[in-house]
Amino acid sequence: MSEVANIYSCGFRITQPREYQKKFLEAGVRSDGRKLDEFREALIGIGPVSTADGSALVALGETKVICGIKLEVAPPKVDKPRCGYIVPNVDLPPLASSDFRPGPPSELAQVSSQLMLEIVLKSKCVLLEDLCIAEGRMCWVLYCDLICLNYDGNLLDACTMALTAALCNVKLPKAFVNEETGAIEIDFKQKVPLNIRSRPVATTSSVFEKETLYVDPVREELKHASLTVTVVTSNEISGSTVDSDNICVIHKTGGGSVNEEQIEQCISNGRCHTPFVLSLIGSALTKSEV
């Protein structure tokens, strides 16, 4: 009996995907058995790429993103002589999903890259002034490459987690100006951890047909969602405490309209989920130092 039901539901899932999702969401559950406010299991690994200066691998359910950070030196911009650069780049290869085609970066990749830059700068995770070696002469450039290995929805949450964890893992070689010669010397044997002032955490919620709000959408659900809202909390680190009250980036995508109660719900989803992700990142970092 259950085998027959299984065959019918598989067929239903393929031929009428929207109705399939609707049946679950109207009953207050998801097609993978989660509740509406339940997140997928997240796993973080620190330092998987030994050739990178900082790296992290994040698995958010089936969505897997790896972040590798490479350091380079470069002259700073003329109008900002005391600032370095952070260059995040999100790559969505055809390997990750049939939605991605080979060729130049897709719109989703470019938009995600721009959002990653905004998240890092606006949360003040890394201050560009901390990347200065010698004013007007040399600064650090952090090239952050985020590669999606498997795409099952909720790209922004996974990328933000990976980027935050990888940045916490970066160690800058000591760079100083030689007083006698005036030349800039970099000592690769002495490394100092990058000064991370906050740990941004992103939480994405979706709305189906104006009414049903759910968190952490999967790829199947995203196709029929009328809109998604990503809320990023900044979580400034001061001493040993983390202040998780502030939101640094909110981004809504999709054409559906959202009322103020739903926006509030998305923000509270973000704030509720933040401590969990922060503890996950924290425990992954302590494990990696052992």
Added chain:
Amino acid sequence: MDQLLDVQLGLLRQADGSSLFKLNSTSVMVGVYGPTEVKPAKELSDRASLEVTYKPKVKQAGCREKLLEKNVQSAFDGVVLTELHPRTAIQIIIQELQDSGSLFSCCINGVCFALLDACVPMRSTLAAVTCVVDSEGEIIIFPTKRQEETALAVLNVAFESKEGAVISLSSSGVLTKSKFQDCITVCKSSCSKIFELYRIKMRQLCTKNAGSEC
């Protein structure tokens, strides 16, 4: 609200609809072509696909411009009655003439005017407002470029005219939840002037057209 809002419709003869929208010193020129032929890769079987291109005044378009295009496209996807024109494309081209702050809201309002001029069916009009929270915690509507750069947070919201629901929302910069809600309230109350402008301009356009046919 002492903002300078001005719009001229139908300046581009080749386009199906066009608008030149000015907000204080910021101005954009928008051209709309559609519904028109669509590339097979972008074809949607049940509705029209909205293609937004934003051309900055200097340099080439990069990721920042792509994000702006995506925000504009998402906003109008919810408002344009795309189901009426399946397997077609509605092309929206935004040319930056001057960016002196509040660019996002200028683009959204300009695009809405151009779509109205092109007689593209929509379920409501959109009014977009940009506001910033400055270092003293004050909320400023339609900031200048300088205010945007020195602000603690910048918020871009677009409301639709029927229920006043939020169609587009993007904020960047650290905000507390209560400050964020204050910003949304302030933005909502500033929309009425823009919705009023739509009605005035459409009335002018229709009376002008009726007069020329006589």
